[in-house]
Amino acid sequence: xxxxxxxxLFDLDGTLVDTSRDITANLNRAFVxxxxxxxxxxxxxxxxxxxxxxxxxxxxxxxxxxxVVDEKLVTEVWxxxxxxxxxxxxxxxxxxxxxxxFLESENRPMGVISNKPExxxxxxxxxxxxIHHFNFAWGRDTLPVSKPNPEVIRYGVHELKIExxxxxxxxxxxxxxxxxxxxxxxxxxxxxQGFSPRKLLEEETPDFLFxxxxxxxxxxxxx
Numbered sequence: 001x002x003x004x005x006x007x008x009l010f011d012l013d014g015t016l017v018d019t020s021r022d023i024t025a026n027l028n029r030a031f032v033x034x035x036x037x038x039x040x041x042x043x044x045x046x047x048x049x050x051x052x053x054x055x056x057x058x059x060x061x062x063x064x065x066x067x068v069v070d071e072k073l074v075t076e077v078w079x080x081x082x083x084x085x086x087x088x089x090x091x092x093x094x095x096x097x098x099x100x101x102f103l104e105s106e107n108r109p110m111g112v113i114s115n116k117p118e119x120x121x122x123x124x125x126x127x128x129x130x131i132h133h134f135n136f137a138w139g140r141d142t143l144p145v146s147k148p149n150p151e152v153i154r155y156g157v158h159e160l161k162i163e164x165x166x167x168x169x170x171x172x173x174x175x176x177x178x179x180x181x182x183x184x185x186x187x188x189x190x191x192x193q194g195f196s197p198r199k200l201l202e203e204e205t206p207d208f209l210f211x212x213x214x215x216x217x218x219x220x221x222x223x
Contacts, residue, residue, distance in 0.1 A: 002187060002208075002220055004167055005108070007160040009153065009186070011172035012114040012121055012137075013048060014194025015213070016099050019124060020045055021092040022085070027059060029088075030080035036063050045195045049174035051115045051140040052078055085120060090127045096193060098214035103133040105221065109160040112137040115147050115176065135160060148176040150183025157186065169207075171216060178204040189216055 013019045024045065028038040039059055047058040056078045060069045067073075103110070111134055114121045118139030125131035136159055140146040143155055157165050170181035173194025178201065181188035190206040191213060192198040201209055210216045 006167040007109045007162045009156050009170045010112050011177050014173035017093050017095050019093045026084040027081050029084040030077050048195045049176055089123050096213045098217050102217040109135050111135050111156050113156050115140045118142045148179035150180045153180045153184035175204045178206045
């Protein structure tokens with residue numbers, strides 16, 4: 001199915017870069033600054049994938065089940081998280097094994113479509129010296145739509161100047177990546193190295209499910 005692959009779209013967190021420790025550390029900094037207790041690394045990661053506001057809202061419910069979580073509170077926590085994250089964007093983040101090598105060897109057009117705010121998508125890629133490999137790096141707020149809406153993948157395929165979506169693969173670690181990719185008619189590639197349990201990925205029946213980025217790279221490199 002990847003015999004004629006012409007372009008590649010990627011998610012960011014959990015796919016190209018392990019950003020997990022920075023996400024959890026900065027959200028916990030926000031909670032502590034508001035006199036809330038910290039949450040576990042695993043609890044916070046279980047809500048990553050649908051964007052920052054969703055993450056904050058779900059983690060507030062985990063942290064304080066009895067309080068009323070309204071938009072004002074979510075916004076306050078989000079703004080504190082954002083301010084901490086700007087300062088600590090790549091304290092511990094690093095590309096997964098094989099990512100740099102794959103990107104450096106690729107001649108096919110590539111793009112990033114994340115549900116992270118565009119500001120942070122580009123900052124992570126820039127700080128890690130990866131952004132020049134991509135035709136674009138989009139976040140949840142770049143376009144009017146975001147994953148799992150397949151329209152955002154269609155935008156990406158068009159931006160890469162590929163007419164047939166079946167010649168493009170979308171690589172991600174979250175069910176929203178699979179849903180969006182399949183809805184847009186692209187090849188869906190899931191990686192279980194990231195933030196979502198393998199069982200959740202299997203339930204969405206991606207075209208390919210690899211444990212690591214390196215396994216994907218091996219499959220894609222010679223095509």
